[in-house]
Amino acid sequence: MNFNKYIIAFVCLWMTTQVALSQITYGKITYERKTNLYKKFKNNGDVKEWLREEDKNKVDVFELYFDDSLSVFKPQESDLVERMSWATTKNVVYQNHLSNKRLTEKKIWGETFLVADSIRTFKWKITESKRNICGYQCRKAIWQANDSTRIYAWFCSEVNSSIGPESFVGLPGAILGLATEDGGVIYFAKSVEVVKPEQTTLLQKKSKQKIYKAAELKAQLEKDFGKEKWGKAMIYNNFAIW
Numbered sequence: 487m488n489f490n491k492y493i494i495a496f497v498c499l500w501m502t503t504q505v506a507l508s509q510i511t512y513g514k515i516t517y518e519r520k521t522n523l524y525k526k527f528k529n530n531g532d533v534k535e536w537l538r539e540e541d542k543n544k545v546d547v548f549e550l551y552f553d554d555s556l557s558v559f560k561p562q563e564s565d566l567v568e569r570m571s572w573a574t575t576k577n578v579v580y581q582n583h584l585s586n587k588r589l590t591e592k593k594i595w596g597e598t599f600l601v602a603d604s605i606r607t608f609k610w611k612i613t614e615s616k617r618n619i620c621g622y623q624c625r626k627a628i629w630q631a632n633d634s635t636r637i638y639a640w641f642c643s644e645v646n647s648s649i650g651p652e653s654f655v656g657l658p659g660a661i662l663g664l665a666t667e668d669g670g671v672i673y674f675a676k677s678v679e680v681v682k683p684e685q686t687t688l689l690q691k692k693s694k695q696k697i698y699k700a701a702e703l704k705a706q707l708e709k710d711f712g713k714e715k716w717g718k719a720m721i722y723n724n725f726a727i728w
Contacts, residue, residue: 510660510680511553512554513552513680514551515552515649515678515679516547516549517548517674519548519671519672521543522542523573524537529719530716544570550650551688552683555583556583556685557581557647558581572595577590577592578690581655583647588603588604588606588653589601589690592703592724594720595720598695601700605655609629610657611629613626613627619640619642622644624640635666635667635727637664637727638664639661639664641660642659642660646658647659651664652728663675666727
């Protein structure tokens with residue numbers, strides 16, 4: 487009888503060890519973001535008159551580096567000349583998951599603003615729907631952002647850090663896919679690499695630049711540009727969801 491207890495204990499320990507070894511606690515995720523500009527600028531008059539059909543879907547590439555406590559999401563560096571660079575935002579998001587702090591570099595009309603805040607909280611509803619992304623089995627979760635916007639996320643528990651594109655977190659695993667309900671903005675991971683990131687990559691370089699709170703920067707932009715239609719659209723794109 488005692489021998490059987492030892493066998494059971496050994497099997498349980500072995501299974502626990504295998505689960506722990508199979509979980510990824512650091513690495514690099516490369517995402518492709520596709521933005522439908524017809525949908526993004528649908529309220530800016532007849533967008534089809536000034537935006538060509540071949541330019542309506544803009545693709546941007548981002549990289550997410552992470553370990554068990556830090557993460558940084560940023561645009562992939564490239565020497566290529568980018569078409570329609572003004573049409574989409576390219577934030578850099580640093581997050582400390584131990585201190586619950588977040589620092590975002592927002593580039594607005596060529597100027598960089600630093601925004602400090604706590605890590606966001608989301609009321610996710612996890613479903614039984616599943617799909618495979620980059621070879622990982624992912625479950626679907628839903629966040630009702632507001633009365634008109636719903637966000638879908640697909641996360642995998644094998645990457646056990648609560649991370650994702652932009653500042654989207656709060657699920658029991660990494661978000662490998664993210665999309666607005668209308669398909670206007672879609673992020674999908676193209677690769678997951680188990681590589682240990684350098685601390686210098688995960689931490690924002692020291693700067694003497696002014697650091698805003700999100701509400702403070704939004705209020706300033708509303709004061710300066712909020713009366714203009716294009717200004718309202720810019721503020722919405724930078725603060726409503728992302």
